Amino acid sequence: MTLLSSIYKGYVSKRIRRIQFCMDHPHQVQQEWFHRLLATAEKTEWGKKYGYSSIKDHKEFAERVPVSDYESFKTLIARIRNGEQNILWPSRINWFARSSGTTGDKSKFIPISRESLQECHYNGAKDLISLYCHHHPATRFFTGKGLIMGGSHHASKVNHKSYYEGDLSAVLIENLPLIADILRVPGRSIALMSEWESKIQRIAESTIHKNVTSLSGVPSWTLLLLKRILEMTGKPTIREVWPSLEVFFHGGVNFLPYKDQFNKIIPPEGMNYVETYNASEGFFGIQDLPENNSMLLMLDHGIFYEFCPPDQLGKDHPRVKTLDEVSEGENYAMIISTNAGLWRYMIGDTIIFTSLDPYRIQISGRTKSFINVVGEELIVDNAEKAISIACQRSHAVINEYTAAPVFFSDSENAAHEWLIEFEKPPADIREFCILFDEALKSLNSDYEAKRHQDMVLRMPIIRILPSGTFYRWMKQKGKLGGQNKVPRLANNRMYVEEILQILE
Secondary structure (H helix, E strand, O other): OHHHHHHHHHHHHHHHHHHHHHHHOHHHHHHHHHHHHHHHHOOOHHHHHOOHHHOOOHHHHHHHOOOEOHHHHHHHHHHHHOOOOOOOOOOOOOEEEEEOOOOOOOOEEEEEOHHHHHHHHHHHHHHHHHHHHHHOOOOOHHHOEEEEOOOOEEEEEEOOEEEEEEOHHHHHHHOOOHHHHHOEEOOHHHHOOOOHHHHHHHHHHHHOOOOEEEEEEOHHHHHHHHHHHHHHHOOOOHHHOOOOOOEEEEOOOOOHHHHHHHHHHOOOOOOEEEEEEEEOOEEEEEOOEOOEOOEEEOOOOOEEEEEEOHHHOOOOOOOOEOHHHOOOOOEEEEEEEEOOOOOOEEEEEEEEEEEEOOEEEEEEEEOOEEEOOOOOOEEHHHHHHHHHHHHHHHOOEEEEEEEEEEOOOOOOOEEEEEEEEEEEOOOOHHHHHHHHHHHHHHHOHHHHHHHHHHOOEOOOEEEEOOOOHHHHHHHHOOOOOOOOOOOOEOOOOHHHHHHHHHHO
């Protein structure tokens, strides 16, 4: 491990210099990737259709190539899954990251090329470790194992061609180089199990006696594992199971609602938390400063970025902005063109720039995850912060939540209904509701205006759910583990009604 640490320190120094170059010259780096991506794909079916060989700049690119979502690409991706090649990207594509984004019934199959695997996802992981080691020079990271909460995958045969699909984490684990495989736990046979409840048990059993120095995964599922480990060992904290544990690399959902629970079972002293933005479509962001929870937008991972203002969403020809045109504090839907052949692809996430020098972002929500029935335009970022404020002031701790509108009736105005599963409920739910409502008003002026004297929007309706309700709901839908997440906000009542039916 000492030798490995020495080798990696040399790599860290080299990669930190490249990251700094990207921070100092962001527009140059993005322009280089823009031209490189188009030149690579100009002879594909897609590249020929839109005349990539004659596109000179972003203006021509935006005029010719439409902004698309998964539905627009679904037919082309199905053809690739059936064995056709050179459609969106020239190199052979054998892997697909299966993703639902939320708990919807339909899966998405995101193509993973050789280039996106190496230049994007694996370089993203290397940059994550490099930045962490750079800011923590006394790290013991390489003295033990990294526990990765992976998903599952299976192989399929189509037209005598093989392709493989699974959660992104499973795709990455299956393709890891030997040296990286040696440094992580659990073994592949356990890490890629598809039955999640048995998998949690097997991971716990196989890692309890290992020297785990780092964790990687989605907070909700990682927390479930850690609680199982405490149950099995009878230890009061995870530190007594893994004394050298020093960092949790997390992503997928906002960490803020889970922070108190992690602090409860892992003493905060000596423990670090690093947020990442690693989606099926690409490795986009890394928290580069320990004291700042914004993430550095990674500009050198084979992705060209565009950003769509909210007022342009849903338009046939939206006016989007390139990196040099964005503003700090504004909400944007992210659009990407990648080295796996996703072109002007709207991934469904919205972000806010917290800094323009260098470019740092925070995830603010989803383009389809909001509540806006009376013009309140409530986004996930508002909800997460308001819940955190209410929990801090009422000494409550939550496990999961979701929310949906209650529409106007003949006798009552509209409202928002919140289904919340508490780890530690507030002493007075009415007080919690007031604190939450006031926090939302302070964070969202549109919400505040609609709440004025209850004229349009009533007080929030909060329902406390029994422990394990969200788990049972996701199990019922076949969405345990992996990258499956509880949807936070919806502009309809489908999810809420499904969950309430479980309680009947």
